[in-house]
Amino acid sequence: MLKRLAAIGVGLALVCATAACRGTEAGDGPDASPSSEWIAGSVSPGQSKPGTKASGPATSVSPKPGTEVNWGDPAVVENFNGPLNSRWGVYDSPDSKPPRSSDMVSVSGGMLHLSGGVSQKAGKDVGAGLGYFREQMFGKWEVRFRVQAGAGYAPAVLLWPEDNADWPAHGEIDMMEVIDPKRQGGGTYLHHGKDNAHVGVDYKKADFTKFHTVGVEWLPSRVTFFLDGQPYFNVTADMIDTGLPDEGPMHLALQLDQGCGYPIPCRNAQTPEKVVMDVDYIKIWKYKKK
Template sequence: MAFDGVIRGTALAAALVVAACASVGCSGHSSRLTTPRSGDATQARAPEGTPKSWGAPVLWDDFGGSALDARKWQVYEAPDASSHRGVAAGTHVSGGVLNLVGGIYGGRDQGAGVISHLSQTYGRWEARIRAEQGNGYSATAFLWPTHMGDPEYAEIDFAEILSGNRKSGGLFIHHGADDQQVQRTTHTDFTKWHTVGVDWLPGRVTFWMDGKKTWNYTGPFVPRQAGMQLYLRNEMREGFHRTASTPKRITMQVDWIRIYRAPSSAR
C-alpha cells in the first residue's frame, strides 16, 4: 500500500478515523461466510522461534457481542477520498466476528475498516482472518504510523490479499518518503481461516502464517522510530476495478486479534 492520496500525512490520517462503531450503530449486512468453530481463537498456537517472554497481550479482541468495542477501535471513514474510500456502514460485529463489508454504497464502491487505538513501537501483531472472492477489493492487515513521516515514513503489511480469487497474498515493508519497498508473496487460500502475524523488533521484521515463519527481513527498511497502529481493512484501491463477476458486497472477516508488547530482552 503506497504512501499516496488521501491517507498520507498526519492531518489526512486524522480525517480518516473519525467515527467509533457505536456512534454509527454498526448496522449489519448478512455475510455469506459462516462463523468460525467455537474455540478457534484459543486454539491458535504462538509462532515458533521468537522470544519466550512476550507475556499476555496488551490488546486483544474476540469480537463478541453485537458492537465494536469503541475503547479499542476507531472505524475507518473516508467516503469522498480519491483512493482508499471507506464508509462506516460497512463495519459491524455479529456471530463472534468482525465483518468488514466493502461494496456499492450510495452508487459508489466503498471499503470498510477499523484502526486500533493502541500505538506502540516494537511488538507482535496477530489476526485470524479470511475473505470472500471478488476482483477489485483487497483484504488487508497492516501497521501504519500514528504520524506518517514524523519521525519516519514506514508501513508493514502482513496480509495484503490482492488477488481476486484470494489464493495469494502479499507481504510488504514500505520505507521513506519516496515509498521504496520490499515484498514477498504467500500462496494460501484466504477464503479459509488463517492466522497472520508479524514481529517488529529492532533490526528485523518477521512474518508468520499459521504459526510458521514465512519471511525474516533484516535489511535497511526495518522501521526504527515510528509508533504503529493496527489497521484491518477491506478496500477498493486506486487502480483496482470490479468486474462483471464481482459481487455487490464483499466481506472480510476477522475472528480475533492479539497485540503483544516486545519484551525488554528483545529490544
C-alpha cells in the same frame, strides 16, 4: 500484476489520519456516527524509489524468531463479542481514494465484518476500513481473517505510523495484502524511509477464502512475518538501505479497499453484490526483552 506490485513496493496502506480517527465514545458500535468526519489518507501507488530492494518468497528465516523475546500473554485480545470499544476508529471517507463508508463495518456472530459494495449511506461503490489505536513501538500482532472471492476489492492487514504525515519515513508493515480476486495468495511488504525503500514477498500462497492467521514481530533487530504461526519472511537492517523502522509507534489497520484498475482489478460478472472480509480476532503483545 503481483510480481510488478512487489517490484515497486506498492502498499494498500491508505488509512485515516490519527488525529481525525479518534473521538468515538466508549461503547460506540460499528454503526455509530462519528462525531466528526474521519479522514482517509491520500497516499497513492508510486514508482520505484532509490534504495529499493525487492525480495521473492522466503522459505526460512534467520535469526530464529522468538529467541530474544519473552512475549508472555497478549496485552490485547479482541474477539468481537460485542460493540467496538473506543480504541477503534471506523473510516468514513466516501469521496477519498479509495472510498470507504462507516456503514460497511459491522460486528455480529463474534466477528468483525468489512464489506465492499454499494453503500446505502454513501450511495456509491465503496470499501471499508478501521484502525485499532493502541500505538506502540515494537511488539507482536496477529489477525485471523478470511475474505470472499471477488474482483474490485482487496483486503489489507498492516501496521501504520501514528500520524499520516510520518509516512513513508517512519515505515509501514504490511502483514498481508490480497489483491488476487480468487484469494489464493497475497503479498507482504516492509516500507521505510522518505524515498519509500522497501522489501517484500510478492506472493505467499494460501486460500484466504478460508480463515488464516497472519502475524508480525517488529523488533529493533528484525521484522518477521508469520502465516498460521509459521515464520516465512525475515527482514534485517542490512536488507533495506534505510534500516528497520524505529522512529515512532504504529497501530494496526484493517482494510477492504475498493478499486478498479491497477493494482485492484475492476468488478466483473463473477463478483458478488457485496464482498465481505470477516475478522475472527486480533491479538497484540507488548515488546518485552528477556
